[in-house]
Amino acid sequence: MSTPADQTEAFHQRIDEALHNDQLRRNFRSALTGIMARRAEQFPDDAQLQALRDQARAVRANSLVRQPELLEQLETKLTGNGIQVHWAESPEQANAIIHTILDAAGAKTVVKGKSMVSEETELNHFLERRGIEVIESDLGEYIIQLAEEPPSHIVAPAIHKNRVEVAELFRRFHPEIPYTEDIDTLTQSARQILRNRFANADAGISGVNFAVAETGTLCLVENEGNGRLSTTAPRLHIAITGVEKVVEKLSDVPPLLEILTKSATGQPITTYFNMISRPRQPGELDGPEAVHLVLLDNGRSRIRVDEELLDTLRCIRCGACINHCPVYVQLGGHAYGTVYPGPIGLALEPQRVGIDKVGTLTSACTMCGACGEVCPVRIPLPKLINRLRAEAVDGQRSDAGLPGHGSLRKSGEAVTWRVWRQLYASPRLYRLFTWAATRLRALTPPRLGAWTRYRSAPKPASRPLRELVRQEGFRHE
Amino acid sequence: MSEARERILKRLRANRPAASPAPDAYQKPLGWDRERRIAAFSERMQAVRGEVHRVARDAWTDWLARELPARGLRQVLVGNGAVGDQLAERAPDGIALRRYDQPVEAWKASLFDDVDVAITAARAGLAESGTLVLWPDAAEPRLMSLVPPVHIALLDVGRLHENFAAAIAVENWADGMPTNALLISGPSKTADIEQTLAYGIHGPKQLITLLLD
Numbered sequence: 001m002s003t004p005a006d007q008t009e010a011f012h013q014r015i016d017e018a019l020h021n022d023q024l025r026r027n028f029r030s031a032l033t034g035i036m037a038r039r040a041e042q043f044p045d046d047a048q049l050q051a052l053r054d055q056a057r058a059v060r061a062n063s064l065v066r067q068p069e070l071l072e073q074l075e076t077k078l079t080g081n082g083i084q085v086h087w088a089e090s091p092e093q094a095n096a097i098i099h100t101i102l103d104a105a106g107a108k109t110v111v112k113g114k115s116m117v118s119e120e121t122e123l124n125h126f127l128e129r130r131g132i133e134v135i136e137s138d139l140g141e142y143i144i145q146l147a148e149e150p151p152s153h154i155v156a157p158a159i160h161k162n163r164v165e166v167a168e169l170f171r172r173f174h175p176e177i178p179y180t181e182d183i184d185t186l187t188q189s190a191r192q193i194l195r196n197r198f199a200n201a202d203a204g205i206s207g208v209n210f211a212v213a214e215t216g217t218l219c220l221v222e223n224e225g226n227g228r229l230s231t232t233a234p235r236l237h238i239a240i241t242g243v244e245k246v247v248e249k250l251s252d253v254p255p256l257l258e259i260l261t262k263s264a265t266g267q268p269i270t271t272y273f274n275m276i277s278r279p280r281q282p283g284e285l286d287g288p289e290a291v292h293l294v295l296l297d298n299g300r301s302r303i304r305v306d307e308e309l310l311d312t313l314r315c316i317r318c319g320a321c322i323n324h325c326p327v328y329v330q331l332g333g334h335a336y337g338t339v340y341p342g343p344i345g346l347a348l349e350p351q352r353v354g355i356d357k358v359g360t361l362t363s364a365c366t367m368c369g370a371c372g373e374v375c376p377v378r379i380p381l382p383k384l385i386n387r388l389r390a391e392a393v394d395g396q397r398s399d400a401g402l403p404g405h406g407s408l409r410k411s412g413e414a415v416t417w418r419v420w421r422q423l424y425a426s427p428r429l430y431r432l433f434t435w436a437a438t439r440l441r442a443l444t445p446p447r448l449g450a451w452t453r454y455r456s457a458p459k460p461a462s463r464p465l466r467e468l469v470r471q472e473g474f475r476h477e
Numbered sequence: 478m479s480e481a482r483e484r485i486l487k488r489l490r491a492n493r494p495a496a497s498p499a500p501d502a503y504q505k506p507l508g509w510d511r512e513r514r515i516a517a518f519s520e521r522m523q524a525v526r527g528e529v530h531r532v533a534r535d536a537w538t539d540w541l542a543r544e545l546p547a548r549g550l551r552q553v554l555v556g557n558g559a560v561g562d563q564l565a566e567r568a569p570d571g572i573a574l575r576r577y578d579q580p581v582e583a584w585k586a587s588l589f590d591d592v593d594v595a596i597t598a599a600r601a602g603l604a605e606s607g608t609l610v611l612w613p614d615a616a617e618p619r620l621m622s623l624v625p626p627v628h629i630a631l632l633d634v635g636r637l638h639e640n641f642a643a644a645i646a647v648e649n650w651a652d653g654m655p656t657n658a659l660l661i662s663g664p665s666k667t668a669d670i671e672q673t674l675a676y677g678i679h680g681p682k683q684l685i686t687l688l689l690d
Binding site: 027030031034035055058059061062064065067068071072087088089093137138139140143156157158159161162163166183184186187188190191194195196198199214215216217223224225226228229232233235243249250251252253254255257258265268269270271272273274275276277278279280281283284285286287295297301302304305307310 | 479481482484485486488489490491492493494495496497498499500501502503505521525577578579580581582585586589605606607608614615618619620623624640641642645646650651654655656657658659660661662663664665666667668669670671672673675677678679680681
């Protein structure tokens with residue numbers, strides 16, 4: 001059992017490793033600088049951007065308010081369309097459902113489109129342990145599957161690797177292909193390697209970007225075509241998504257799609273927007289004969305209870321907050337140690353996994369506010385992170401029912417803040433304190449633990465400002 | 478797992494967040510005339526390496542008769558609809574015309590390995606984003622626009638909408654979605670290695686739009 005202190009130490013160790021990996025930091029800096037510039041180019045008119053953000057926020061907020069009705073409507077529509085709907089409260093349940101479906105179909109090989117929800121459930125490992133071969137088919141996901149690493153970014157999973165590292169992986173796993181560091185040639189190699197997989201896989205698994213209740217439609221956003229292949233070429237398609245992804249109407253989709261692709265990668269639109277409403281119909285010659293949707297809760301319904309924390313669920317997973325985070329750019333995604341890194345990870349993961357397990361993450365924030373400014377659905381990320389910091393050290397019971405509430409509270413720290421509050425709330429005590437601190441400044445300790453590892457110790461001035469001002473003859477304080 | 482369903486819905490019904498204002502119906506009218514729409518579509522499509530050619534309505538088979546051999550595209554896949562019929566009537570010399578007329582399971586390996594180019598109709602186009610709208614069906618199945626290395630789409634200029642929101646509204650999509658609806662904006666691409674754009678990953682390496690006028 002790891003304690004909150006272990007959690008903090010492990011996090012600090014990962015940070016230390018990341019900060020000392022110059023190659024990693026160069027890879028992130030150069031990739032993120034490019035993405036930020038491309039996003040900015042897509043929004044030349046600030047008024048239009050703000051209006052689009054308002055629209056996207058309203059669509060997502062409305063869908064969260066009406067979530068139970070919309071999920072039932074979605075289920076009814078999908079079922080009517082011939083798509084089978086499954087509900088899972090936990091990752092274990094979701095994995096078991098998917099395995100049962102694959103097993104019943106006799107599926108032994110699976111091609112997968114990108115899905116962060118399947119990372120939440122660690123689906124690949126679960127299936128592989130049961131003898132099912134799972135091939136990630138998004139190029140970035142394929143690269144990190146070879147490297148046996150988790151994604152370091154929710155949109156660009158292999159963003160931490162440069163071309164030389166990718167070339168090395170291809171040499172190791174595909175020695176039959178001539179070695180190259182040329183990105184176009186590497187891309188063509190991946191095409192050749194994965195083409196057979198698409199043609200021969202028994203089943204395809206994908207995520208979902210938006211699920212439309214009105215029409216019973218699963219929408220997937222992608223550039224490569226691997227998502228379309230995974231959902232079209234095999235006889236069986238299983239989609240997995242979080243319960244919060246439902247939206248009410250088809251007409252809600254265009255503004256979300258536009259702001260998603262522009263915010264995520266600085267593209268006016270992705271190459272493919274794939275809308276699936278049915279399995280193969282009589283007379284149709286391709287497409288899966290069976291389509292399943294697994295709706296995963298995994299803490300989402302609990303998050304929705306709190307009026308403030310609820311905003312977390314508006315997220316459309318564009319990654320803009322991550323791309324603009326001054327902490328993420330230094331650390332990269334793996335240092336966080338969670339499925340979702342960066343600002344959205346700081347807000348979501350302590351709620352989903354528990355403050356006692358990953359609450360320390362919330363310290364990885366400078367409160368600069370960049371994430372909140374770029375968020376396409378106006379999630380007040382700095383406010384949420386601040387709230388979770390307070391929840392982590394709060395000594396009272398909380399209505400939000402957050403797992404691990406108060407688990408990072410330290411009695412010494414709590415006493416310090418209580419004293420601080422007393423001092424600042426009482427002018428007399430404050431004057432006494434500053435009088436003493438300035439007179440006794442020679443006694444300031446030269447070393448203050450971690451603070452003075454990279455900084456000099458703060459020393460009080462010889463006289464408080466208040467006294468200096470009086471000496472100058474000012475009387476009105 | 479219906480217990481899971483009941484428990485999730487029960488938790489969700491147990492509280493209703495404060496109502497947030499319902500979103501306005503999203504429309505983004507640009508007031509673009511026909512020529513402006515054609516120009517925008519072409520510019521956006523070409524910006525992501527899609528080819529666009531304006532061709533007279535009755536001359537697209539001529540264009541193909543000229544271009545397919547010139548580009549070395551010999552194994553040509555067409556569907557069972559009007560496009561396939563018209564092309565079959567005057568198949569250019571040196572071209573093997575193949576019909577997608579049996580379930581994919583019967584010829585999957587050949588579809589993946591042998592076909593050079595597929596030719597389909599597009600249902601509509603979106604000018605603002607340079608996008609083809611396809612509703613694949615029994616006559617022109619889903620994998621045609623995905624598996625062959627080259628995809629040629631025929632788009633009637635009269636079916637160019639300003640944008641996605643307009644297409645959904647004007648064509649009233651909400652009344653009945655097809656098995657699969659697709660927006661396609663350029664050939665397949667990736668930027669997963671060093672955020673550097675590379676074309677032709679899993680889908681078509683080339684996307685050619687013939688704008689029929």
